[in-house]
Amino acid sequence: MAADLSSIxxxxxxxxxxxxxxxxxxxxxxxxxxxxxxxxxxxxTHRWDREDKKENADVDDSIKREDHKSxxxxxxxxxxxxxxxxxxxxxxxxxxRVIIDVMGDAYRKQQNKDAVAEKASKDIxxxxxxxxxxxxxxxxxxxxxxxxxxxxxTSEYARQLWGRIFSGEIRHPGRFSISTLxxxxxxxxKTAQHFVKISSFLMGDAIYFPKEYKSKNFxxxxxLENAGLINxxxxxxxxxxxxxxxxxxxxMDEEFIILVKTNKKNITELRINAIFLTDVGRELIKIIDKT
Numbered sequence: 001m002a003a004d005l006s007s008i009x010x011x012x013x014x015x016x017x018x019x020x021x022x023x024x025x026x027x028x029x030x031x032x033x034x035x036x037x038x039x040x041x042x043x044x045t046h047r048w049d050r051e052d053k054k055e056n057a058d059v060d061d062s063i064k065r066e067d068h069k070s071x072x073x074x075x076x077x078x079x080x081x082x083x084x085x086x087x088x089x090x091x092x093x094x095x096x097r098v099i100i101d102v103m104g105d106a107y108r109k110q111q112n113k114d115a116v117a118e119k120a121s122k123d124i125x126x127x128x129x130x131x132x133x134x135x136x137x138x139x140x141x142x143x144x145x146x147x148x149x150x151x152x153x154t155s156e157y158a159r160q161l162w163g164r165i166f167s168g169e170i171r172h173p174g175r176f177s178i179s180t181l182x183x184x185x186x187x188x189x190k191t192a193q194h195f196v197k198i199s200s201f202l203m204g205d206a207i208y209f210p211k212e213y214k215s216k217n218f219x220x221x222x223x224l225e226n227a228g229l230i231n232x233x234x235x236x237x238x239x240x241x242x243x244x245x246x247x248x249x250x251x252m253d254e255e256f257i258i259l260v261k262t263n264k265k266n267i268t269e270l271r272i273n274a275i276f277l278t279d280v281g282r283e284l285i286k287i288i289d290k291t
Contacts, residue, residue: 025128026131026133028133028136029131029171031135032137032138032170036169036170039147040117040150110151112150116150116153117163120170122163123168127167128171130171137173138170139174145178149162149181149184150162150166157189161192164287176283177279179280180280180284183227184284195284198221198275199285199288202285206275206276206277208272208273208275211273228278229281230277231275231277232276
């Protein structure tokens, strides 16, 4: 079913007919899909509105007129930067190079945004049941920042990253802050892969592993700290557990409990070296698929 829903969302973005199963998606998610994908691709809500009109009435004159909009769009360039156009009108060669450069750049950016939209649609189709019960719209300022990063996503890694972030924000509006977007845009693929690797050690907001691992991977861990994802590498931190049960301490997670045995008796406070996620690290961990 997830694959079918993914095809439906992608089809909507591509301008295909929306089937009844589209109604399986929660209303708030669907509304944010319309708002967000329209900004990414310029196609989604246009097609959605057309489908709604066709459901309730025959194709009327307004829809027929919309079908002719593409003809008018051909003349959009005539309205772009008219003042600049006047200044270089005396140099046809320069004018041609400017138009080719501007349109080529716009085309590449749109290709990147379309690719991010496709990644997001697939992620939403797999996780739409994990969504907030809210009809809150996406923040327009957040969208402006997000689009500026999505249009630069030329690699598969970047498109996957921004697609998952967009999916998470659509399903849970407010999940990713603007400052997080900025920091994530500066993280390279190798750093992100190492963060995914150490996330398997995560318990709550802290990471525990032997000193040998920290020594062996110190350089990579320091990069994660410098990237703003973790704390506790350059300046060691500890996690404190208070326990009146003599020589055992407990580390508890959603899926398991670890008992820590000390070599001291009647201990009331257990201190263990730990690495902690930053706010950005906690937000990034939400888009990592646990296997």
